[in-house]
Amino acid sequence: MGYDLSILDQSQLAPFPRANSSQESCMSQTLNSILDTHPDFICRYSPSLDFTYANLAMVEFLGSTKEEVIGSNLLGWYPAESRGNILSTYDSITHERPSQTLMQYSNSKTGRSSILWTTIGLFEGETVTEYQSVGRNIGTEVELEQKLKAQTQTLDRVQTELRAVLDAVPSRIWYKDDKNNILRLNQAAATSMGMTVAEVEGKNTYDLFGEAAKSYHEGDLKVLRSGEAIRGLIEAYTPESGEQGWVTTDKIPVDDNPDEPRILVVATDITELKEQEAILKSINKNLDDFASLVSHDLQAPLRKIAITAQLMELELGDQLPKSAGDYFKDISQGVSHMRTLIRSFLKFMRASPESVALDTVNLTALLRKMANQDMGEAFNQAGGTLSLPDNDILVRGDMDLLRQIFANLLGNSIKYRATDRPIKVEITSKQDQQFWAITVSDNGTGIDENNSEQIFDLFGRSKPHKDIEGSGIGLALCRRIITLHGGTIELVSKDTPGSSFRVKLNRARQSDG
Amino acid sequence: MDKVVIIDDSDFDRKMIMKAISSKRSTVSFTELESGENAADVIAQERPKITILDIRMPGIDGFEVLAKIRSNPKFDDIPIVMISGSEEAADRAMATEHGADGYYVKPPSVAGYLSLGQNICNHYL
Numbered sequence: 166m167g168y169d170l171s172i173l174d175q176s177q178l179a180p181f182p183r184a185n186s187s188q189e190s191c192m193s194q195t196l197n198s199i200l201d202t203h204p205d206f207i208c209r210y211s212p213s214l215d216f217t218y219a220n221l222a223m224v225e226f227l228g229s230t231k232e233e234v235i236g237s238n239l240l241g242w243y244p245a246e247s248r249g250n251i252l253s254t255y256d257s258i259t260h261e262r263p264s265q266t267l268m269q270y271s272n273s274k275t276g277r278s279s280i281l282w283t284t285i286g287l288f289e290g291e292t293v294t295e296y297q298s299v300g301r302n303i304g305t306e307v308e309l310e311q312k313l314k315a316q317t318q319t320l321d322r323v324q325t326e327l328r329a330v331l332d333a334v335p336s337r338i339w340y341k342d343d344k345n346n347i348l349r350l351n352q353a354a355a356t357s358m359g360m361t362v363a364e365v366e367g368k369n370t371y372d373l374f375g376e377a378a379k380s381y382h383e384g385d386l387k388v389l390r391s392g393e394a395i396r397g398l399i400e401a402y403t404p405e406s407g408e409q410g411w412v413t414t415d416k417i418p419v420d421d422n423p424d425e426p427r428i429l430v431v432a433t434d435i436t437e438l439k440e441q442e443a444i445l446k447s448i449n450k451n452l453d454d455f456a457s458l459v460s461h462d463l464q465a466p467l468r469k470i471a472i473t474a475q476l477m478e479l480e481l482g483d484q485l486p487k488s489a490g491d492y493f494k495d496i497s498q499g500v501s502h503m504r505t506l507i508r509s510f511l512k513f514m515r516a517s518p519e520s521v522a523l524d525t526v527n528l529t530a531l532l533r534k535m536a537n538q539d540m541g542e543a544f545n546q547a548g549g550t551l552s553l554p555d556n557d558i559l560v561r562g563d564m565d566l567l568r569q570i571f572a573n574l575l576g577n578s579i580k581y582r583a584t585d586r587p588i589k590v591e592i593t594s595k596q597d598q599q600f601w602a603i604t605v606s607d608n609g610t611g612i613d614e615n616n617s618e619q620i621f622d623l624f625g626r627s628k629p630h631k632d633i634e635g636s637g638i639g640l641a642l643c644r645r646i647i648t649l650h651g652g653t654i655e656l657v658s659k660d661t662p663g664s665s666f667r668v669k670l671n672r673a674r675q676s677d678g
Numbered sequence: 679m680d681k682v683v684i685i686d687d688s689d690f691d692r693k694m695i696m697k698a699i700s701s702k703r704s705t706v707s708f709t710e711l712e713s714g715e716n717a718a719d720v721i722a723q724e725r726p727k728i729t730i731l732d733i734r735m736p737g738i739d740g741f742e743v744l745a746k747i748r749s750n751p752k753f754d755d756i757p758i759v760m761i762s763g764s765e766e767a768a769d770r771a772m773a774t775e776h777g778a779d780g781y782y783v784k785p786p787s788v789a790g791y792l793s794l795g796q797n798i799c800n801h802y803l
Contacts, residue, residue, distance in 0.1 A: 457764075461734050461762070461763045461764050464763045464764075464786075465688065465691075465763050465784075467786070468763065468784060468785075468786045469690050471786055471787060472690075472694065472786070472787065472788055472791070475787060475788040476788060479788060500786075504786065
């Protein structure tokens, strides 16, 4: 162990001055009182290692009294296993070669353990030669050094771990100062620069990339000056070899020391995402074009068929046989059905996340409003009853789209009613931590449970309904809209005749406003 | 005679519009264009009481034709109504944005066309 020996004053090893007995007695008392104020442990021993002198610091260190210490044997104060070493230390001491040694001391009386740095020499008296020792408790220093060593090891381990973590991150990470010096970077960042970590760390970006580094530096300085992080900066990059790519960059100021501004730059490669986005845009464009085609180009010939048939009936009706009237009716029904299909299909195509405007909707109020308007009228005309929940159902949704969903479900209940009993529809609700579950149950013709999923497919109808006009899109559209709301819709089994649909929608939170 | 210019690539739709207006007003003469390429020249020459302009046409679409006509102040006093097979709200909004005086969806029935003819006569002729 490399202890600093300069902490000890070698002059303390000098022999005590000589005097006559009265002078000696007086001087001895004076000297003792001086030595008692000294913080080091000063003692003398006889050749058999009995204490002949111990200053106050030593006595206190031993946790004893002068009376008890003076005359006692030094070895008695040490543990048995240390005594051999002590003896051999004292045996080796000569006038020419005092010993400087480190000793572990365990005090059985006080229970303290200390580390002593002790200088032992010989004191030549008039009649006897004695050992003289000056010691200092350097336990605190040793403890500090051990702590420092342990902390250094911990720091080394943390740095190794940090490096491993940094290098495992796929994003590119640079830690820079305001002079554009790269203080740290991870493996991904070095690879993106076509270099190794060692080649880049500690280098100035201008030295690596010349003037090309300027724009990055200016961006960094802007962040450091404002103290505000910039996130999600999307930039193109072109590697030395390979094709152009895209990264999204976060620039975060590290403001723990204003005198040494630092910035953390984290860039994530989003080239693949960008490519997928381009593909998605192209698909969406095709879908838009297709929707436009459906909306305009398919409607035009349909309109022409309908109007021509009407004109024929109006202008030539008298000249045609009576049966022509049925044909005109068939044409009109066919056109009407086709128009319904096109409109429903268009709605289905246009349902997208962008088309949903989420807000807090009181579903109970919406259902009541529907019951007081067209839907209530439809139930009245069909001779049915509609029962609504009393409690407020506050959901997170798009009012118009939710109206469309429940108009569809209630419309189906009317459309697929049983012929032998009046329609009865009941809407009930239940909530859990996240969702409101709204159940729409009717006593209609019901749906085969084997088709419980098929009915939500585009153009999927549960069974042929020759006399009931339907597009086969309604429930598919419902599911699509509800999915866009983060909810679910399912057909649930029912003990009594009819069908039952359970719609789950996210509960509105107070923070939703 | 009140002059009406109809710009629509569909013969059928032009015929129906003329039929609808004629059934309500006999003192109307029509100029038909199946594209908007020469629309500005024809309007300058005819000075119609109203121009009926289809939106979706091959080549130059109705919005471009409208923008071109509206960019010339000498046509400011000529009402232009747009007509389309599309029921999309975005088309209606765009028509207003481009300076159209009205927007009609092409009706799917004879009765609808007659109503459209009546509406045009009431407002513009």
